[in-house]
Amino acid sequence: MQFSESWLRTFVNPSLSSEELSRLLTMAGLEVEEMSPVAPPFDKVVVSQVLSKEKHPDADRLNLLSVDVGQGEPLTIVCGAPNVSVGMKAPCALVGAKLPGIEIKQAKVRGIASFGMMCSAKELGLAEESGGLLELAPDAVVGQSIRQHLDLDDHLITLKLTPNRCDCLSLNGIAREVAALTGAPLQTLPPVSFKQASTQSLKVGAIASACPRYSGRVICGVNAQAMTPAWMVQRLQRCGLRSISALVDVTNYVLLELGQPLHAFDLNKLRGDIEVRFARNGESLKLLNEQTIALQEDMLVIADSEGPVALAGVMGGADSAVDETTTDIFLESAFFAPAAIVGKSRRLGFSSDSAYRFERGVDFAATRIALDRATQLILDICGGQAGPVTEAQGELPLRPPVRLRLARVQRVL
Template sequence: MKFSENWLRTLVNPEVTSEQLAHALTMSGLEVEALESLVPDFNDVVIGEVLSLEKHPDADRLQVCKVNVGADAPLQIVCGAKNVHVGARVPCAQVGAALPGIVIKQAKVRGVESSGMLCSEKEIGLAEESDGLLLLPSDAPVGQNIREYLDLNDKLFTLKLTPNRGDCLSVTGVAREVSAITASSLILPEVTPAVIDKSAGVLDVKVLEPEACPRYCGRIVRGVNLAAPTPEWMIRRLERSGLRSINAIVNVTNYVLLELGQPLHAFDLNKLNGGITVRFATQDEQLTLLNEQAVKLAENMLVIADDATVLALAGIMGGLDSAVSDTTTDIFLESAFFNPAVIAGKSRSFAISSDSSFRFERGVDFASTRIGLERATCLIQEICGGAAGEITEVISELPKRDPIQLRVARARRVLGIDMQEDQVEALLRLQQLTFVSDKGVYFVTPPSYRFDLNIEADLIEELVRLYGYDNVKAVSPRANLGMLPKPESFRQDSELRQVLVNRDFQEVINYSFVDEVWEKDFAGNTKPIKLQNPIASHMSTMRSTLLGGLIDGLRFNLNRKQERVRLFELGRCFVGDQPSSEQQPLRIAGLCYGPVRSEQWGEPARSVDYYDMKADVEALCWPEIPRFTAAQHPALHPGQSATVWIANKCIGWIGVLHPQWQQKYDLPQSATLFELDLASLQKRVIPVFSEYSKLQQVRRDIAVVVDESLSVQIILDALHENKPAIVTALELFDVYRGKGIDSDKKSLAFRVLMQDTQKTLTDKETDEAITHLTQILNNRFNAKLRT
């Protein structure tokens, strides 16, 4: 909403500066987006009258003018404008005048003295370009300051209104707000009924959709003179509000729109066939709008029609065929209230925007429908003449303005302000709200122009707006502070993240929406959860695994010449069709690619393998010791993949990327990956104290030959389950295949550590323990000691 400050101050004139007024409006919720002067600062420019012209003796295009500026003697000024003539009254900058970008000095132009400059609109900042001098009316008073004559000591306000404040899309609406927030007197525009001439007749009006158009007013005005000039004061107010002058009728309707917020439309009466009908469009109806855009109407679009065709798109824009033109003598003037829900969004379907639709979408004052018509009629008669007929009005059920309950105690609690009842009443009166009270409870009836007041919270907001946000004291929050419990048996996800960061991983965050192909490749999921309205074709399903996003991140890095990539992600997966936590588990997944370490001189380069990733997984699981069982996964190499177990629960997968996907996704070499259940990793075993032995450990090694197909994990599980009490550690430290070992066999070497907390172990005790372990290997796995 853009308007002239001078226009606003004709309705309400608080004793504050422009800047203070802008601040007050902004702090009341009407944000002033821009406050700018109408023209740049300049001085010593008065109205001059050209008394005579003489051709410059040394320049064909220059004239020597004698100009009366109200001084004792006329000024001699050299001018090159084409439209200068004797009798012209124009702005004249005197010697010493400071114009935008120039200071006027006594000068000689081609040898002729020049004591000033005749000005165009460009020189005084009214336009960026100008073809000649600014010609003023012949009755412009000579010698008067041009700033006063053209009302240039004005500023332009631009409000950035929220959608709920449609009542402030008029100068009157803004004036109401200014009156309320500054406690200044308000002078509303005086609207008197137009003089009726019954000979002008009436037009039959039918409203077939009363819910869409609860109120419709119209009247005939005959014998208007469209050639009549629009008053300068009206043109100035329109132009300073961003509207250009067209003709007197259109200017009046635009003026009333800006003044009262009531959109109006004028039809050429002689172009109408029969009466006016307000209805919804029928299928395949078309209309050429005022902007010459031909549109095809939908059946949910409200239109104004006569007996033959559609005349206008209701509340949005009139039609070109029935528009007022230079030959128009009789008009039908329309003023209506349309249901905002019917108008909302319709203009955007045609990629157009109009001042009328902008207001009707937000809601206009249905009590001002007739007032706006009367105001426009009086202005038309004043400017263009004409005989006005009686108003034809069709009213159905208008919006109800039911009283809203406002509890003072509730307002105090919400605002934190000790507001008394007399203060509440004073603030409500400032906003011109009618109310009745009953023991601290007010029943407030909102006016017809305040569509934003519907519930108690809206009224509480009105109180604090008028009270002043600046006057609300800041209160420091008061709360009890205490340490939150941090169970030792639970690990935060931040701890798990830190473990991986310390091992040179970098965290990534991917969308939960993934390509359907990823689900099939990396999860074997042929029936993923599909989105009904995906944001892109390659983000059409919900992920059931994090691996696809990590592979995509790897490709992104490889395309940017990154040779070593270590990524991890912690996120939610979606494995079912029900919104339960069990089917939306949190998981943590990692990927390693390229050299184990960055290029260096200290050790030869080596690509990361399954066992490097296994060490990372063991670090995540610590202090639990995970077990790894060979298994197949859709995304992993059949011979280099395993499930990860803690206690007796499978918590995830680890392995090398399947060669098929390595080739499909253009990876120069394979990558290793893991994906684990986050909840299982967050459960931590509480450490239990055990006595520390001061006695020396005994180490013995056992090397056995077993079948190649035998899993080492199974052997370790059996040994741990049946180990003697003195055995404190039992680990595999070597695997050998080759010379001296059959091709279907492998050699396994186990390190056995034995210790007692009370005494030194004897050879007999250690021998018995080793014999016991050897018997387990022999009896259960047919293992042979390697000699």
């Protein structure tokens, strides 16, 4: 489990250094396998905005830029990046800045004085390769330290968890552990504020023994081409996931945040109602990874009236996936019994974050919480109208009782 320390500290922020936090987790049984900074040390790099761009009189591939760095008069900077454009915001290393392997000095480039350097992600040590300047969000504050703007004083922490600690396969779960160990207050997620704005829904059914709880909601009128916010992309990347699209990113974000796997189907690619059942002889399914599998009768699937559309708890199907043309979705949040999921992805020769969690067991009480959280994020980013939750529920696992004598309570109080 890899996560961002700064993201964790939005849930719980004990008065501990990064090293002390790492040691605390390890001694509590959550072994920290690795902790590394997200960026190498550097200074005097700020958010800048390109005000004007002219061709260099003596070099075809160079441009003369007038750059606002938030310090009054704009700077003249010679730049050869292919993606530079007027109005864009990008990191600018000021004279005196020390970057990985280089110190920025005032210099003449083909006879023109340059008072700084516009930077790519590679030049800041944030990527191994880059195709031009690191383009920043339009709302980036000119003059702000790039370390502050991109939260570069963060650390990546990798935990080596034992199979019984599935409760710590999320930021919320790790934060809960840290709060218990330190007494620091645990921050809760903001309450959802959306209201049901649609009556559209799908009926759902499930084999109770294999899927004790299956919840879903239709969301109509989403903009699948909406841009994922930069803060979400950054958090996903620091947890080892790449940004795919806003709809998929939200489901992955909630997976990391709460530990509950989710899946978004394109509603217009589904036929009829949803049923969670075991595969039938002769059925096949093309997965999101483009692998077509021959389903076996012990494999749990999500099916519509025409056949399987997802391998339950493992991976969605390619034919029902959301894409840039999607306007309506069916958002799934379920509790699959570990015995119904275990070993299926390994048998097929791949792994998935969902299977990893369902095999170990997720919190069956969190399905609705995660569904509402993802709905709120989708509405905030992609718009749309949320329908009612439909649910199939069987007999849920019994929680073991915690026995406590009244006399002990009285002594403690």
